[in-house]
Each structure stands twice: as C-alpha cells, then as structure tokens.
Amino acid sequence: MSFAGVPIDFILFALTLAGVALFHHHTLAVALTGLAAIALFKLGFGDFGGVAGVPGLWKLLGHEWVTVANLLGLLLGFALLSDHFERSGLPALLPRFLPDDWKGGFCLLLLVFVLSSFLDNIAAAMIGGSMAAVLYRRRVHIGFLAGIVAASNAGGSGSVVGDTTTTMMWIAGVRPGQVFEAYAAAVTAMLIFGVFAARQQHALQPIMKDNPEGASVDSARLGIVAVILLAAMGANIFFNLRDASVLDRVPVIGIAVWLAIGLTSAWRRPTWSLLPGAFRGSMFLLALVMCAAMMPVQKLPAASWQTALGLGFVSAIFDNIPLTALALRQGGYDWGFLAYAVGFGGSMVWFGSSAGVALANMYPEARSVGAWLKAGWHIALAYVIGFFVLLAVLGWHPDAPVAPSAPSHTTSP
Template sequence: MTVAGIPLDFILFALVLLGVAVFHHHTLRVAFWGMVAIAVYKILFGDFNGTPGVAGLTQLLHHEWVTLGNLLGLLLGFALLADHFERSHATDLLPRFLPDDWKGGFVLLVMIAVISSFLDNIAAAMIGGAMAHVLYKGRVHIGFLAAIVAASNAGGAGSVVGDTTTTMMWIAGVRPGQVFEAYAGASVAVLFFGVIAARQQQAFQPIMKDNPGEVRLDYGRLGVVVFMLALAIATNIFLNLRNPQLLTDWPMIGLAVWVALLLTVPLRRPTWSLLPGALRGSIFLLSLVMCAAMMPVKALPAASWSTAFGLGFVSAVFDNIPLTALALRQGGYDWGFLAYAVGFGGSMIWFGSSAGVALCNMYPQGRSVLSWLRGGWHVAVGYVLGYAVLMAVVGWDPDGHAGKPSAPSVESPAPVQTLPAKP
C-alpha cells in the first residue's frame, strides 16, 4: 500500500518519529504503540523481507534478537555502572585537575571522546553525564548534553571497539586501520562543538572550582566499574578475534556486563531502584529499532561520498545498524567515511543514538527535539565541518583506503557492544 508513491510503512514510521518529537513527555507510549501499529499493519497487509504474516515477524525477531538483547543489557547495566561511578566519588576529584573556566568543560568533552575510543559509547556518555552532574551541580545545559553524546559517538567512530557499526565492519572483514581515518573528521567536529558547548555551559552554570571538602574514594565501587568495563571490552575483542560467529548468535557483550555486575554484588550492591527508569528508556529505544528494522529498505543509493554524507543525517532518525549492514552487502564505500557518518550522525537528535537515549534517562529535560536542535545546533555544524575535512585531507578513495570487505555477507545483526545503535 502506498500514498503518493510512498510505501505506507515509511509514512507510519515518520508519524512515530513526529510523535516522539512533538509529544516528548510521552515518548515511550508513542514509540511502543507505533511499533505495534506498524507490526499489525505488516502482518495484515504487508510482509517482513518477503515473508508474510506472523511467520515473517517471527523470522525478523529471530534476526534482530541479538541486537535487541545487547542493547537491553548495555542500557540497563551501564545505568547501574554510572551510578557506581558517581557514588565512588571519583568525580569529586575532577575540579582539582580541570581548568576553572569554560576550558574545563572542553577538556571534559575531550576526555569523553578518548574514553569512547576504547570503551562502549553508552558507558562513555553516562560516565560523562555523571561527571557533568557533579562539576555543574546538577545544572547541565541541553547544548552540553548534546555535546556529551556527540563526543562519545565521535570518539567511537574510528575504533572497531568504539561503536556497534565499526564492530560490524570489523566482523565483515574491514581492517581496523581502514576506519581509523574517521578520526580526521571526528577530531575537527569535537574541536568545533566542544568549544561552543563548553562556553554555553559555563554561561549557564559555571564549573565547580574547588573539591567539596575532603574526598574519600570508594575503591570498591571504582573497582566494580573497572571490572565491568574490562570484561565487556575483553569479551568483544577476544570473540571478534577467535569466534565472531558467537557474537552474531548471542548477545555476548550485554551478557558480559551483567555477569560482571552480578559477580560484584557481594562487594558493592547496585542501586536496583534505578532499573525501572532505565527499563522505560530501553523499551523506547528498542521500539524505535524494531520500527526501523520493519521498514522495507532493500538497498541504498549507489555508494559515493554524497551518499555516505547523507546517511549521517538519515542515521539521526533511522537505526544505523541496518544502514551499515546494507552498505556492507552493497560494497564500494570508503569505510572510514561511512563510520564517521553513521556513527556521529545520530548525535544530532537525542534519540538518534543509544548514547543519547541513555543520557536522557539521566537528564529527562533532554527529551525535546526542538530544544536539542536549538541548544545543540553546533553538533550538526560540526558534523558537516568534520566531513568536509575528511574530503579535503583524506579524500574519498574506496579502493585505496578500504575496498570491499572480505566477508560482505552480513545476515545477522552485529553485536551491540559499544554502540550507537540508533534509531
């Protein structure tokens, strides 16, 4: 069924996204019931990648459950991890080391980007949010929230363990060095939006200048944080090198986080009361991911620098996991450009990446598309500037820089480890 030549599936998805943007106090209901409406429509009148009815939906769920499982495990686990980190009082030591003016906020954003290059970008965003909460006494400008998300996504764009999409490329045969060129654009983007966002924040709420009294670190909680992150990273790298098929068959990264969390309960008990709120945010994101997965996207436009550039804007509202899977099957991309586009592009809207959704669980005031765009306009401009630098300095050269991955068939979703899995 089409309307003016546009499949009704896409119109329904657009209405869901519009509802999320307009009714930002009811985002969970809009996303969940929108997903249900699309699924019912496709069961009755459409199909799922060629398979009609409930059988098609079942097949889709079997294909997507690893992605959904990893997302759920990471979003819930890292909500408790961020609380452990804040309660360890490590954040209270930051005023001692950071500059006392806007440069302190800028250094914080650079730290988040660096952390995300080797950690999960959800974790980087939530740890950054915890640090900002202390440094700015709970008053964080929405433009700075957008910058935290953008820094976490930019930091992961050039690392095969920093973002779900780059991990997908790694599994498909793209070498780690082939996506590293994304940092040429990501570093410029961070420099641009970082300075503006830090000045925004300093004018809104100055950074804390002194430590709040004598700080006593809780080394037990800090140890829990380190253990959780270390086990997640080790699981991701070890399985990618030794048994990548296991990562596509089971949500191993999400499971690793929860194994670490449960093993450390005797050492420090998590704040379990945080889970209901984190679960609501997780269901919201999973609903949007499922909406995107049900769209009848069979192929992307021909691979080119302009197509990759446009995918950055698309990934702000459309899950970047299926976009990356389609690009890998199609081939012909310079993978560093694609990694930058789909990894960083989702930062432009709060629900455009899993890092943004996770951070807005901590800061509900961020759940307004208009406020995010007004306050975080520098993120979108930074994306364009970063891509321009990629073109000028690196140059689009799919054959020279990347070529086609050695294993272009990507039938299973990639493990959602260091995500941005977007909507």
C-alpha cells in the same frame, strides 16, 4: 502498499518519529503505539523481509533478538555502572585537575571522546553524564548534554572496538586503519562542537572550582566500574577474534556485563531502584530499533561521498546498524567516511543513538527534540565541517565490496 509513491511502512514510521518529537513527555507510549501500528499493518498487508504473516514476524524477531537483548543488557547495566562511578567520589576530585573556566567543560568532553575510543559509547556517555552532574551541581545545559553524546559517538567512530558499526566493518574485512581515518573528521568536529558546548555550559553554570571538603575516593566502586567495563570489552574483543559468529547468535556482551554486576554486587550493592526508570527509557529505544528493522530498506543509493554524507543525517533518526549492514553488502564505500557518518550522525537528535537515549534517562529534560536541535545546533555544523575536512585532507578512496553479507550483532545503534 504506498501513498503518493511512499510505502505506508515509511509513513507510519515517520508519524512515529513526529510523535516522539511533538510529545516528548510521552515518548515511550508514542514509540510503542508506532511499533504496534507498523507490525499490524505489515501482518495484514505487507511482509517481513519477503515472508508474510506471523512466520515473517517470527523470523524477524529471531534475527533481531540478539540486538535487542544486548541493548537492553547494556542500557540497564551501564545505568548501574554510572551510579557506581558517581558514588565513587572521583568526579568530585576532578576540579583539582580541570581548568576553572569553560575549558574545564571542554576537557570533560575530550575525556569522553578518549574513553569512547576503547569503551562502549553508552558507557562513555553515561560516565560523562555522571561527571557533569557533580561538576555542575546537576545544572547541565542541553547543548552540553548533546556535546557529551557527540563526544562519545565521535570518539568511537575511528576505532574498530569503539562502536558497533565499526566493529561490523572490522568483521566484514575492513582494516582497522581504514576506519581510523575517520578521526580526521571526528577530531575536527570535536574541536568545533566542544568549544560551543563548553561555553554554553559555562554561561549556565560554571564548573566547580574546588573539591568538596572531605571528598575521597571509594576505590571499591571504582574497581567495580573497571570490572564491568573490562567484561564488556573483553567479551567483544574475544569473540570478534575467536568466533565472531557467536555474537550473531548470543548476546554475549550484555551477558558479560550482568555477570560482572552480579559477581561484584557483594562488594558494593548496586542501586537497584534505578532499573525501573532505565527500563522505560530502554524500551523506548528498542521500540524504535524494531520499527527501523521492519522498514523495507533493501538497497542504498549508489555509493559516493554524497551518499555517505546523507547517511549521517539519516542515522539521526534511523537505526545505524541496518544502514551499515546494507553498505557492507553493497560495497564501494570509503569506510572511514561511512564510519564517521553513521557513528557521529546520530548525535544530531537525542534518540539518534543509544548513547543519547541513555543520557536522556539520566537527564529527562533532554527528551525534547526541539530543545536538543536548538541548543545542540553546533553538532550538525561540526558534522558537516568534519566531513569536508576529511574529504579535503584524505579524499574519497572507495573499496570494492568486502563481503556478500554483513553481521547484525550490536552493542549500540
């Protein structure tokens, strides 16, 4: 069924996204209402990947449950991790090493960028948010929050272990060097939005110039942070190298994170009271992920650099996992361009990536689409400039199709 040539599914999804943008104080209710409306419409009048009714819905859930479980495990687990990091006392010692002016904020964003090249982008963003909370006495500009999310997404876009989409490409046969090319665009974008975001933050609240008196590091909490991060990285790399199909069947990365949290809880007790708030934010993202999974997207436009550029804007509101899977099945892309587009593009809206949703759980004021777009205008500018720098420097060199199908497991959208 369609209206004016547009499938009703897409209209319902668009209304859901509009509701999120307009009613940013009720995002969870809007997302769950949209999910229910789309599911009921497809049960009554549509299908799920060609299978109608409850069997189709059950098949979809069977396909997506690993994605959902991994995301939930990571978002909740990294909420506890960021609290451990903040309470470790290390952020309070950073003024000793960071410049006192706007360049201190730029260095913080650069640190997030580097961390995300080998860590999950959710973890990198939340660590960045924890550092910002201390260094700026919790007065953080929304433009700087957008910069933290953008730095985490840009940093992971050129590494096959830095983002779920690039890991999917790696499993499908794309060489790490092809993905690494994305850094030509990502570094360019970082230099642009990083300067604007750091200056916005400095104008609102200058960085802490001196360490608080008596500041010290709790090495046990830092050790717990390291154990949790190593568990996530180790599970991801181990199964990708040994048997990547396991990642499609079992949410091993989320399980690894929670095993690490459980084993280290006797060392330092996590702040369990953070979980209810983190759970509500996580349910919002998972509702949008499931809405996107139910959209009847079977094919992308013909592969070209123009299509890749457009996918970056689409990924700001649409889950980038199915977009990447479709691109891998279709083939014909220059994978460095695609990695940058779908990885960094989600930074343009706060709910466009799991890193943005995770950071919005820490800073609820970031949940306004209007405020994010107004304060984070430099993200879209940096995205476009970075893309065309990549095009000018390396050129568009598409590959043939690399696989008949693509894995769907995820650590973050």
